[in-house]
Amino acid sequence: MNAPSPNLLGSLLELAVSTHSTLLGRAVHALILRTHDIPLSSFLCNHLVNMYSKLDRLNSAELLLSLTNPRTVVTWTSLISGCVHNRRFTSAFLHFSNMRRESVLPNDFTFPCVFKASGSLHMPFTGKQLHALALKGGNILDVFVGCSAFDMYSKTGLRVEARNMFEEMPHRNLATWNAYISNAVQDGRCLDAVAAFKKFLCVGGEPNAITFCVFLNACADMVSLELGIQVHGFIVRSRYREDVSVSNGLIDFYGKCGDIVSSEMVFSRIGCGRRNVVSWCSMLAALVQNHEEERACTVFLKAREEVEPTDFMISSVLSACAELGGLELGRSVHALAVRACVEENLFVGSALVDLYGKCGSIEKAEQVFREMPEKNLVTWNAMIGGYAHLGDVDMALSLFEEMSSFGIAPNYVTLVSVLSACSRAGAVERGLHIFESMRGRYGIEPGAEHYACIVDLLGRSGLVDRAYEFIKRMPILPTISVWGALLGSCKMHGKTKLGKIAAEKLFQLDPDDSGNHVVFSNMLASAGRWEEATIVRKEMRDIGIKKNVGYSWVAVKNRVHVFQAKDSSHEKNSEIQAMLAKLRGEMKKAGYVPDTNLSLFDLEEEEKASEVWYHSEKIALAFGLIALPHGMPIRITKNLRICADCHSAIKFISKIVGREIIVRDNNRFHHFKNGWCSCKDYWGLGADVPFTSMGILRQLVLLGSSALDGGIAYFLVVEGGQLLMMSQQGVLIQGWEMCRKCFMGNSAAAASELYQGVSSKDRINQQLEWLWMIQSWKRWRGSI
DNA sequence: TTAGGGTTAG
Structure with a gap:
């Protein structure tokens, strides 16, 4: 057999790189060793170094480099570019200095790599030294080198140097302009980006797919729907009409501008054959950004039919799950993440911490958090938010301290979590102290959410009037959440007069929301002001606001059983009724008194007690007790908030039957055990908006722990x-x-x-x- | 005749 030519072998090694196949690369290496004399030629060695470093096999690449003789700038650049390609920037610099130690001069190919490394590591001084070296060698005149130096200055925040670099360039090409526009957008100078785009068109430049994507980003950041639509028109007339990456950019742009219909239109226009994983991800992200979480989950299930999940896709769908409180789907996505080997990814990990925290699985959140090899502010915020959700102020604050000790500065979101943890735990003094030090100590201007937390903190602890005074002194306009917190406190402490003020503000700000009306009428009802309560209910009906119908469901073996209030349609109804009667007797003995405040009509006491007694969550629980084996936790899901009576009743029941009962309502998780609930009797005062429609119930994805x-x-789908x-x-x-x-x-x-x-x-x-x-x-x- | 810049999603 004739030895394959070096050119053929080189092409095979390139193929190994482009198909990400280490297997092929190693096979070709073996073929080379069998058919060629040692020492190998520099040409083949360079190819091998390039292949191994691009495929992130740095040990092999370094070994090959040590065997290469003579080592030229091509050998070194092959190794360095592979490091940069795999984001191993520190290794890139290490090899760069080794190269310099051998007195090998960098060339026009080496500089872009090391400029990229210093830009990515935010090392402006190293970048400047490299710039000096490139000036000395004359390489800076090269359009590639100049462009990457400009990019480095932009990414390290040296705006003046970046501008000088751009202006002094002897040649500019399409990539230079793209880099300019992209950095202007990332820098928040969107008008500058728009001006550059126009100038580029004026000097006769022809945009490519990247230019359009980058420019659409500028439009999205300015939320300039009009400008974006103009660009869309431009694209439709250009040869990039059918370009997938441009279409993906358009999906993203419309999503960011809140025009989900246009996003979907662009998505469907790409068609099955051409859309790629980014198209799916863009569509998914657009839905998540516009709070269409249920549809996002559905899109995710469809995407799974066509593409392998990526870290992007998994983190997007996880945030949808977290918003929905979809622990089961979230867990199955976690399994997918493990299988796709992306569970250690920063975004995926943070999304998992957020999911488990929001779903009340705090141990699971802690486990993911601890095991993450790399954390950022979002990760810390998610974990602190998880503790806040539970009302565990001690853990939230100690993690907040720990974060600071790692040198990570808190942001707006961190402080919302910390303050809400204080309010949920009734830590008034600590909460106020942190709020007052926000500007001075952390340099964060308090926003509406922070004010709402303080109103909640004061109001919940009974200082309702002080909370109202606080609102009156607010330097910004009070939002729905601020008044909502006040209304909730008023209801909690029976402050009907102040509650009426808060409710009226809420009706002005958010007239269509049924939750505010329900809370207000319930407040009146619990104060015995039935007539007024009835008027509010009537008003609701008159202007067409309907109280949402409540459902609870429980999964037993391979079926989901759905119940409504007073439901008697289940095949095991007689057993359910018997169980309810038995529980009722035992609870009465244990000291349970029905809390009839939330039954909404002016009925006699006896009748009101039976109203609350037949709430859907109690029926679901009775069924769970009959149908699930002893010792197994009972998991109930409800589409509305759990009512105060059911909450109290389930605490009693958990002790009487010695079972763990987990109720997931539209707001949070309640973990009942031995007469206690994890929520510490706090479950939010938010609006009564159902978290899921019956549509998602059919799509509800459950998963066995196996x-x-x-x-x-595997998805277990209820149909x-x-x-x-x-x-x-x-x-x-x-x-x-x-x-x-x-x-x-x-x-x-x-x-x-x-x-x-x-x-x-x-x-x-x-x-x-x-x-x-x-x-x-x-x-x-x-x-x- | 081996090495290079700008890249859409969270």
């Missing part, structure tokens, strides 16, 4: 009251029994059928999947 064990996610199982690609698994068999390890055929729905890009991937499968099965068997 799936998390092996990092394999028509039946639980169905779906693979990650959205393929329906026929028969729950088969899946069970598969986990029992009884049927290899069932397992392989299950796996038909899972795409395997190459054999290695498939083997890994099988490995996961076997491991999870072993772990599952070990646990029973």
Whole structure:
């Protein structure tokens, strides 16, 4: 056999790089060693160094470099560029200085790499030294070098140097202008970006896909829908009409401007064949940004049919889950993250901490937080927010201190969490102290959310009048949340007169919200002012505000059982009623008195007691007690807030039956155990907006814990009251029994059928999947 | 005849 030519081998190594295949790279390396004499030529060595460093196999690349003779600037630049490519900027500098130690001079290819490294590491002084070196060698005149130096100055915040660099450039090309516009946008100088774009067009420049994307970002940041629409028109007339990345930029732009309909239009225009993972992510992010979390989850499930999940996609959908309180879907997405090896990603990790914190699984949030190799402010905020959610002021404050000891400065969001933790825990003095030191100590101007926290803090602790005085002295206009906090406190402490003031402000600011009307009428009702309460209810009806219908549901085996108030339609109704009667007797003995304040009509006491007694969450709980094995926690979900009576009743029941009961309402989680609730009797005073429609109930995704064990996610989808199982690609698994068999390890055929729905890009991937499968099965068997 | 700049999503 003739030895393959160096050119052919070089091309094969390039192929290995472009397909991210270390396997191919190593195979070609082996072929080279078999067919070529040692020492290898510099040409082949350079290719090998490049291949290994691009594929992030730095040890191999360094070893190859040490064997290369002579080592030229090409050898070194191959290694350095690979480091930069894999964001190993410090290694890039290490090799750069090793190169200089061998007296090898950097060239026009080396400088862009090291400029990028210093820009990314925010090292302006190193950047300046490099600039001096590039001036001395004359490399700065090169358009690539000049552009990357300009980019470095922009990214390290040296605006004057950046501008000088741009103005002194002998040549500018499309990339230079793109870099200019992009940095202007990132710097918040959007008008400058627009001016540059116009100037670029004036000097006869022809924009490309990147120019459009970057420019659309400027439009989105200025929320200039009009300008963006003009650019859209421009794009439609250009040859970038069909360009996927430009379309993705448009989806993002419309999403940021709140025009979700246009985002969807652009998305659907791309079509199935051409849309890529970024298209899906942009669409997903646009929905999340516009608070369409349920649709975002649906889009995510559809995206899974076409593309492999990325860290971007997973973190976006996790934030949708967190907003919805969708612990089950969130857990299955966590499993996907493990499988996709992105669970350590900064954004994914932060989103997981946020999800578990918001869903009340604080131990899980702590675990993810502790295990994250890298944290940023968002991560810390998510964890502090988790403690705030629980009302654990001590943990929230100690983490806040710890964060400062790591040299991380808090921001607006951090202080909202810290203050809300104080208010939930009734830590009035500490809360006020932190609020007063916001400007001086942390340099943060208090915003509406901070004021709302303080109103809540004062009001909740009974200082309702002081809270009102505080509002009157506010330097900014009080928002819905500020008045909402006051109304809630008034209801809590029976301050009807002040409550009326707050309610009237709320009706002005947010006339369509049913929650405010409900809280107000309930406040009047609990003060015995039934006539006025009835008037508010009538007003609500007259202007067409309806109180949302409450549902509670509980999952038992492979079915979700949904209940409404006074529901008697369930097939086990007689057993449910018997259970309720039994509980009622035992609770009465334990000292339970029905809290009828929240039953909404002017009824006799006896009738009111029975109204609250038949709330949907109590019926769901009674059913759970009948249907779920003893010792198993009962998880109930409710689309509205849990009422005070049910909250008190479930505390009693948790002690009587010795069971853990977890109720997830539209606002938060309640973890009942031995007569106590994790919320410490606080569950927010927010509006009574249902967190989920019945639509999502059908889409509700549940997940058995076994799936998390092996990092394999199956979606259990509720459809028509039946639980169905779906693979990650959205393929329906026929028969729950088969899946069970598969986990029992009884049927290899069932397992392989299950796996038909899972795409395997190459054999290695498939083997890994099988490995996961076997491991999870072993772990599952070990646990029973 | 091997190495390079600007890049849409959170």
